[in-house]
Amino acid sequence: MRPPCxxxxxxxxxxxxxxxxxxxxxxxxxxxxxxxxxxxxxxxxYGYSGGMTPKxxxxxxxxxxxxxxxxxxxxxxxxxxxxxxLLPGPAGAGRPRLYCSKTCMQRAYEARKAKGIPSPNYRPxxxxxxxxxxxxxxxxxxxxxxxxxxxxxxxxxxxRVFAENxxxxxxxxxxxxxxxxxxxxxxxARRMVEKLLQEGAGHSTAEVAALAGCSTSTVNxxxxxxx
Numbered sequence: 001m002r003p004p005c006x007x008x009x010x011x012x013x014x015x016x017x018x019x020x021x022x023x024x025x026x027x028x029x030x031x032x033x034x035x036x037x038x039x040x041x042x043x044x045x046y047g048y049s050g051g052m053t054p055k056x057x058x059x060x061x062x063x064x065x066x067x068x069x070x071x072x073x074x075x076x077x078x079x080x081x082x083x084x085x086l087l088p089g090p091a092g093a094g095r096p097r098l099y100c101s102k103t104c105m106q107r108a109y110e111a112r113k114a115k116g117i118p119s120p121n122y123r124p125x126x127x128x129x130x131x132x133x134x135x136x137x138x139x140x141x142x143x144x145x146x147x148x149x150x151x152x153x154x155x156x157x158x159x160r161v162f163a164e165n166x167x168x169x170x171x172x173x174x175x176x177x178x179x180x181x182x183x184x185x186x187x188x189a190r191r192m193v194e195k196l197l198q199e200g201a202g203h204s205t206a207e208v209a210a211l212a213g214c215s216t217s218t219v220n221x222x223x224x225x226x227x
Contacts (some may be wrong), residue, residue, distance in 0.1 A: 003037070004028045011154065013048045026051040040111060126157060134161045141177050189214040193222045 004025045005013070012018040012025065029037070029051070038050025038060070052060060081100035099105040126134075130151060137147045147158040162168070169177070192212040196203055197219075205223075209216045 003030075005037075014046065019048045019053065022048040023051070040108060126153060126161070131161055134158055135165055135167065138162055138165075138167045141181070143177075186214075189218065190222060193219055194226065197223055197226060 008021070008025055012021040026048070035050075038052065038057070041047075041049040041057070046054060050057065081098070081104055099108065130153065133151055134147055134153070134157075137150060142150065144155050144158050144162065148155045151158070189212045193208055193214065196208045196211060203211070205216050205219050209219045212219070
């Protein structure tokens with residue numbers, strides 16, 4: 001039986017607003033698998049895993065070392081490597097280190113692979129239909145971010161599909177597409193402003209600007225041109 005977490009969107013484990021979904025997913029996991037997941041991810045500083053939030057995992061680690069009856073300090077110890085050792089060096093830019101060495105990282109990977117538990121950064125493969133949609137959006141001039149938002153995938157997934165299909169753009173092409181998108185946006189905004197002004201619904205300049213998604217100065221300039 002595959003863990004339920006391999007069949008859902010992995011973002012639910014990293015987005016705090018979606019931890020309710022993650023909690024329900026972990027609740028469907030077999031006890032043995034959930035316990036193994038918790039032991040492997042006990043030192044994870046981010047994300048919902050093993051049926052616990054980062055704070056709950058910190059409390060669980062403390063209880064494992066000191067017992068449930070011991071009095072907890074106001075602030076629990078800083079996260080360590082999964083082997084129990086301290087992480088060397090000060091925290092740098094980006095996500096904090098999870099392992100004290102490459103050996104620990106490899107050991108954790110082999111243990112997770114042997115137990116059939118996916119990596120915390122595991123992302124389920126996309127369907128052929130989704131890949132075709134991503135490729136089609138590239139040909140329509142969508143950027144990586146726009147494609148990811150339109151299809152509902154992570155930016156890294158859209159970037160990977162672009163790369164696998166040899167879809168690349170030069171800096172000059174990117175600049176030209178950005179200008180074209182900007183012109184299209186302004187054209188759409190102008191049409192909306194003209195339509196609202198022609199309707200004569202009594203909207204104020206600020207209301208027209210808010211509905212059309214442009215500035216009040218743009219509305220005044222278009223109104224002056226129509227008069």
